[in-house]
Amino acid sequence: MRFLFLVAICAVSFSAGAADRTAKVHALMDAQGYLAMWDQQLAAGKQHGRQEAQQLLDQMLTSLNPPPEFDAKFRGVMDEYMNALQSPWSAQDIVDVWADKYGSRFTDQELDGLLAYYTSPLGKKDVAATQAAMPEFMNHFTELYKPIMAKATQDYVQNLKRIVHDCACKKK
Secondary structure, three states: OHHHHHHHHHHHHHHHHHHHHHHHHHHHHHHHHHHHHHHHHHHHHHHHHHHHHHHHHHHHOOOOOOHHHHHHHHHHHHHHHHHOOOOOOHHHHHHHHHHHHHHOOOOOOHHHHHHHHHOOHHHHHHHHHHHHHHHHHHHHHHHHHHHHHHHHHHHHHHHHHHHHHHHHHOOO
16 A cells, blocks of 8 residues: 555656656746747748749739739639648647657756846847747848749749640640
């Protein structure tokens, strides 16, 4: 009976320790600004995807002259495409997985040290600087990539048109 009692106490202690550790890791993720960062990244990805889809649609429409009802259908299909590409995970879901994968690599003492740093004035400044720099950083490479994407899309559409022309295989 004493053995079962000791096992029960150990299990409760382990469970409380695991909950405390999980709370520490989540506090660290919060102090590091991961939730805000992933919210930012998901929004940027959504915006970038919409821009790419719009660019492809615009490219395709340059060779067409659809009446307004078909123009609306083209845009509706683009909206459906964008909805289908939406991430099923929230920023919180991503942070929870990151917390598990990241937190398992640190001891409790190390987590305490990281928490002390990221809740210190310097740590808070580090997080604020990272959050402020991230959109600028992403925009920098997005702008550099735009002409590459535009050229590749233009070539892709032209190649498709050429193949359609050469194929002469339109449905009748």
